[in-house]
Amino acid sequence: DELTVNENLKFYCRLYGLKGAALTRRCEELVALTHLEPYLDRRAGLLSGGWRQRLAMACSLLHQPSVLFLDEPTAGIDPVARGGLWDLLFGFSGLGMTLFVTTHYMDEAERCSHVGYIYLSKLMVCGIPDDLKAMPSVNPPGTRRLDVACDHVTVGLQALRHLPGVRTATVFGQSMHLLVEQSLPEQLIRDELAKAGISHVDIRPIGPSLEDVFVILTQSQDRPNGQDG
Incomplete structure (x- = not known):
């Protein structure tokens, strides 16, 4: 933290055996690559979280690795900085680098070409995101998924959780994501919300997300002897 950005880069270059013109280049x-020019003379300890992460990435890339492991690189930084870091990671990938990234953010997992879920120190499943979303356990026969946007979404959630035919209901921003029986009429959902004082409702079909995949997999692991719920 006491070294400047420039001093950190040179320090790590020397650790990797770079000297003279090779170090400078x-x-x-x-x-x-990391757009650190404006901060070269700033102490690392005074950088924001996003720029500290960029500096850490720059230091880790000095020896031109073919594989890079990143442990929650966007933890604790704001959404704008998160987006910038992912743009940077895609740039690394475009250069032919393989990236292993751990994250708790499922929207970040959606950006990856392959996703593995680890729960209780065990790898539950690994595959292409679209293949994971298509797993039978994620799409139970006779069900469909709906996005229900409405006012007072938390009130609506309580109303719909007890409606027969609704298997799961979760808040996503200003809407709810429901897993419902195929036979459940949308009008019945509207009627139930109307009883709760909610009249402005927009319902549309959606597919499963990687967050849905994770929830279903962890729930199956938590059931005794793998019993179905």
Whole structure:
């Protein structure tokens, strides 16, 4: 934290055995790639979370690795910085680098070409996101998923959780995601919400998300002896 950005880069270059012109060239390449130019003379301890992560990535790339492991690289930084870091990661991938990224954010997992779910120190499943979303356990026969947007979404959630035919109901921003029986009429959902004082309702079909996949997999692991719920 006491070293400047430039001093950190040179320090790690020397750890990797770079000297002279090779050191200068590699530092310049990484500074350009991570857009650290405005902060070269700033102490690392004074950088924001997003720029500290960029500096850490630059230091980890100085020796030109073919594989990079990133443990929750966007934890604790704001949404704008998160987006910028993912743009940076896609740039690394475009250069032919393989990235292993751990994250608790399912919207970030959606960006990955392959996803593995670890729960209680065990790898439950690994695959392409679309294949994981298509698993039979995620799409029970005779069901469908709906996005229900309405006012007072938390009130609506309480009303619909007890409606026969609704298997699961979860808040997603200003709407609810429901897993319902195929036979459940949408009008019945509207009627139930109207009873709760909610009149403005928009219902549309949706597919499962990676968050749905994770919830279903963890619930199946938590059931005794793998019993179905």
